[in-house]
Amino acid sequence: MKNAIVVVDDDPIIRMDIREMLEEGGYWVAGEAKNGEEAVELVARLKPDLAIMDIKMPVMNGIKASQIIRKLQQDTSILLLTAYSQKELVKDAREAGVAAFLVKPVSEEDLLPAVEIALSQKEKMDSLKQDIKQLKQSIEERKVIEKAKGIVMQAYSLNEEEAYKKMREASMTTRIPLSKLAACMLTEGLESLSSVAQDG
Structure with a gap:
């Protein structure tokens, strides 16, 4: 079964690029959202394996959304997208339970291994929970x-x-x-x- 992924970014072009890279890599993009609030709703509804989410977004940023998602839907792994200027947010993101980071602009060479790492962490957590x-x-x-x-x-x-x-x-x-x-x-x-x- 393919892993379900949701892509969250306020820029539709970035969302489209990430979707294409994921689909070419054999992943299934189950849904998209343009801000943190939509991301929380989408994850609650779809229960994906992974959410790829930008940090800086309107309405609700990626870190706040990550904190809520980790509380509501602990089985979803989170991969955050960050700009160089946002390195001070890395600590906050770690505390929010984020599995991995990627610095924008995102390339396929960086994205797919990061997705693999985030998903393997999820599998380990699932296995541990089962044990x-x-x-x-x-x-x-x-x-x-x-x-x-x-x-x-x-x-x-x-x-x-x-x-x-x-x-x-x-x-x-x-x-x-x-x-x-x-x-x-x-x-x-x-x-x-x-x-x-x-x-x-």
């Missing part, structure tokens, strides 16, 4: 299993190892994942283990 999500889920499942194990220990006067073994056996017999079985036990009581209890 964190899985880790949280694993911790939650562990907590449920521990609670259920406590119930089994109490009900059958078993030690920790024996209770865990009994739960694993029930999980294998019923072909229900251990975390699901534990969750069932917490909501429905020990019925989930009754068949194994009879055997043991």
